[in-house]
Amino acid sequence: MNSSIDSIKNTDSTSPVQTARSLRSLYFARVAFSVIWVILVSVFAKTNFGIASILFIIYPAWDVIATWFDIKANPPQVSKTPQYVNIAIGVITTIGVALALQKGVPAALVVFGVWAIVTGLIQLILGLHRRKELGGQWPMIISGGQSVLAGGAFIAMAKSPTMGISNLAGYSAFGAFYFLLAAIRLSKTIKGTANAA
Numbered sequence: 041m042n043s044s045i046d047s048i049k050n051t052d053s054t055s056p057v058q059t060a061r062s063l064r065s066l067y068f069a070r071v072a073f074s075v076i077w078v079i080l081v082s083v084f085a086k087t088n089f090g091i092a093s094i095l096f097i098i099y100p101a102w103d104v105i106a107t108w109f110d111i112k113a114n115p116p117q118v119s120k121t122p123q124y125v126n127i128a129i130g131v132i133t134t135i136g137v138a139l140a141l142q143k144g145v146p147a148a149l150v151v152f153g154v155w156a157i158v159t160g161l162i163q164l165i166l167g168l169h170r171r172k173e174l175g176g177q178w179p180m181i182i183s184g185g186q187s188v189l190a191g192g193a194f195i196a197m198a199k200s201p202t203m204g205i206s207n208l209a210g211y212s213a214f215g216a217f218y219f220l221l222a223a224i225r226l227s228k229t230i231k232g233t234a235n236a237a
Contacts, residue, residue: 060226062113067223070106074216077102078209085206092205096148097138099208100155104130126162129155145205146198152208153194160187179225183218187211 077095084091104127111123133155140147164184167177190211197203 057230059113059115060230063110064223064226064230066106066109066113067219067226069109070219071216071223073102073106074212074219078212078216081206081209081212085204085209093141096141096152096205096208097134099212100130100133100137100152103159104134122162122165126159129158146203149194149198149203149207153191153198156187156191156194156211158191160184160189160191163187177222177225179218179221183215183222186214186218190214 077099081092081095084095107123107126107130111120114120133151136151136155137148140151161184164181167180167184171177171181194203194207194211
């Protein structure tokens, strides 16, 4: 799943704690989605290509929705241009995957790989910007870097006979793990801020 939030400080509308709570809820939602998605892909990837294809298309579409909630979690005065760029990329990817699947899974994996690289970079940048203000972002930083590497691997191995939609399950599972870690870490940040107050 992009902008500096340095201006969160001293704002009356949204405090860092409120932002952290909103992000924590979003991260838990992303974990739940990924777990369900992985289970469904594992069940249908080799038995029902139609359902597996729909799941393939849903994945980047869900990222668009999650990014929108990420935008809503931040104060109005914070620049959200990178998130909007991420949404645009996600929409294009969703359409691209749907079209590429008509040519076969390898073509769709290439599209997915490019998307994983770009969104991974955005996630990495977002984590670095949020780290100083909110803490709890190192899992997102690692996840973003790993997404870049995974995207490159998807592109490189797209034409391998062993590659298929089921290979995306591992990618999603790792993403869920990192979002879970980030949510837990934000819980500590929220608790520490509350105690300090």
